[in-house]
Amino acid sequence: MDILAVTAEVFPLIKTGGLADVTGSLPKALKKFGVRVKTLIPGYRAVMRALPSARLVKTYDDLFGVQARLLAAQAAGLDLLILDAPEFFDRPGGPYLNEYGEEHHDNWKRFAAFSKAASEVGGSGVKEWKPCLIHAHDWHSALTLAYLKYGEHFEVPRVLTVHNLAFQGQFPARHFPRLGLPAQSYSEALEYYGELGYLKAGLIAADKITVVSPTYAREIMSPEGGMGLDGVMNARHDDVIGIVNGIDLEVWDPSCDPHLNYPFSARTPLRRLGNRYDLLDRFGLPHRHGPVFASVNRLTWQKGMDLLADVADEFFWKDGMLVVHGQGDPHIEGKFLEAAERYPQHVSVKIGYDESLAHLIHAGADAMLVPSRFEPCGLTQLYALRYGCIPIVARTGGLSETIIDANDAAVHAQAATGIQFLPIDHQGLRHALRRAVKLYRRHRTWERLRRQAMKTDCSWERSAEQYCEIYSRLLNENAELRQTA
Ligand code: ADP
Ligand code: GLC
Numbered sequence: 001m002d003i004l005a006v007t008a009e010v011f012p013l014i015k016t017g018g019l020a021d022v023t024g025s026l027p028k029a030l031k032k033f034g035v036r037v038k039t040l041i042p043g044y045r046a047v048m049r050a051l052p053s054a055r056l057v058k059t060y061d062d063l064f065g066v067q068a069r070l071l072a073a074q075a076a077g078l079d080l081l082i083l084d085a086p087e088f089f090d091r092p093g094g095p096y097l098n099e100y101g102e103e104h105h106d107n108w109k110r111f112a113a114f115s116k117a118a119s120e121v122g123g124s125g126v127k128e129w130k131p132c133l134i135h136a137h138d139w140h141s142a143l144t145l146a147y148l149k150y151g152e153h154f155e156v157p158r159v160l161t162v163h164n165l166a167f168q169g170q171f172p173a174r175h176f177p178r179l180g181l182p183a184q185s186y187s188e189a190l191e192y193y194g195e196l197g198y199l200k201a202g203l204i205a206a207d208k209i210t211v212v213s214p215t216y217a218r219e220i221m222s223p224e225g226g227m228g229l230d231g232v233m234n235a236r237h238d239d240v241i242g243i244v245n246g247i248d249l250e251v252w253d254p255s256c257d258p259h260l261n262y263p264f265s266a267r268t269p270l271r272r273l274g275n276r277y278d279l280l281d282r283f284g285l286p287h288r289h290g291p292v293f294a295s296v297n298r299l300t301w302q303k304g305m306d307l308l309a310d311v312a313d314e315f316f317w318k319d320g321m322l323v324v325h326g327q328g329d330p331h332i333e334g335k336f337l338e339a340a341e342r343y344p345q346h347v348s349v350k351i352g353y354d355e356s357l358a359h360l361i362h363a364g365a366d367a368m369l370v371p372s373r374f375e376p377c378g379l380t381q382l383y384a385l386r387y388g389c390i391p392i393v394a395r396t397g398g399l400s401e402t403i404i405d406a407n408d409a410a411v412h413a414q415a416a417t418g419i420q421f422l423p424i425d426h427q428g429l430r431h432a433l434r435r436a437v438k439l440y441r442r443h444r445t446w447e448r449l450r451r452q453a454m455k456t457d458c459s460w461e462r463s464a465e466q467y468c469e470i471y472s473r474l475l476n477e478n479a480e481l482r483q484t485a
Helices: 018-031 045-050 107-124 138-149 173-179 184-190 198-205 214-219 230-235 269-282 305-310 313-317 330-342 355-364 380-386 397-402 408-412 426-441 443-455 461-484
Strands: 002-006 036-042 055-063 066-075 078-084 133-137 158-162 195-197 208-211 240-242 292-299 321-328 347-351 367-370 390-394 419-421
Touching: 002 018, 002 107, 018 036, 018 078, 018 133, 018 461, 036 107, 045 078, 055 107, 066 107, 078 107, 107 133, 107 138, 107 173, 107 198, 133 138, 133 461, 138 158, 138 184, 138 198, 158 198, 158 461, 173 184, 173 195, 184 198, 195 198, 198 230, 208 461, 214 240, 214 397, 269 292, 269 355, 269 443, 292 305, 292 330, 292 355, 305 321, 305 330, 305 426, 313 426, 321 330, 321 355, 330 347, 355 380, 367 380, 380 390, 380 397, 380 443, 390 397, 390 426, 390 443, 408 443, 419 426, 426 443
Parallel strands: 002 036, 002 133, 036 078, 133 158, 158 208, 208 240, 292 321, 292 367, 321 347, 367 390, 390 419
Antiparallel strands: 055 066, 066 078
């Protein structure tokens, strides 16, 4: 089975968050089920620099008014197609924001052009290759499915994965005539509270919608979790499926991680200590006893990072330490920097984005804090499990179903892998930290928890099979329709 995946990010070429991790690892897992994936990405500056020998497949004289090329390359075990449209993608900043942290002014056009090209590649194929199904991710590529549904290739099966409903791709309605979609698509799919909704259009145009955990699939049906799209989600209820993310067990393998001076496994926990000292040195903290708590995260309201900054005194009183690595909301960054100044022996913060440091933090810290207010799936807690760094998570979305809380029964049954907390507020988080410190002081219990965490199966195996089932069912339905037509 050949499919086209369409995404604005893919690890290791371009990443701002978990979307890249998923699109970078799922194709490798699908291979085992006989699914061959080509992944189409925009040719951002970083991508073009990383793939200097990409081959020319096709040229465009006028793609939304600009010249473009479709290129092909192999990298990191992935089969890639790249839309090289320098006017849209060769610029400073990240995929969505410019170097000053503002949205690129023409995002509506950049991602419409990308999606239009994706729909043509998906519908007609390129050279001798033609996919039998299109799988788009998030709002950036959601319009691909609308271009297919309202174009000549309406019969190609379409899957949309929503990684986070908070990001919807909403733009002024005045751009509609420039999208090149028929008038009826506006009222049927694109119109969203008087504006254009790219994600909403994708939700309407998809045959099947997946979200990244079964709990999130339930949460988004309610007004609180649906973020304005709960009506659409309820209308599509029967076609919405929650599939929990897996992780790339090769990229995140503590026993041979090139980012670590002290690789370790569940059987060599003492070697892990070397990473603790490396970590404390990197963050300028003393080599003291006591739990090292960590957070590697976007510093945003969604992630509950303001809550964490507000309870920094806990680490001082309980003789623990906190290391934080992330970037995001300047107000939250400021709160952490203030806390580090107030408790220099206990709290240390590095603002920024550093993949290698993220690996060391998972390997060296005792516990990973993920106090998200909502979390579609979350990957940090999965990496933490694999690295024996006990996850302390808010009970929401994917966090609630990937971590087993260390209540007495679960500890006794040797099933516990972390700590969950509710309510998701200051008190809830403080209480969770205190529970963690108590558990940490019971060394044997903590070690058992760590061993159990490291045993957790975070692979893609089961989830890749679920994606494969969705693809197969859609292809069968499609074949039946054609026979009866
Ligand atoms: P989200 O995609 O919502 O940000 P996830 O938990 O799914 O949340 O994925 C976040 C990914 O980004 C993980 O791979 C995490 O390690 C990584 N990450 C987040 N912040 C940083 C950072 N400052 N430096 C390095 N990696 C980071
Ligand atoms: C989004 C979500 C996160 C999820 C990731 C990958 O960024 O916020 O919860 O893990 O996508 O699916």
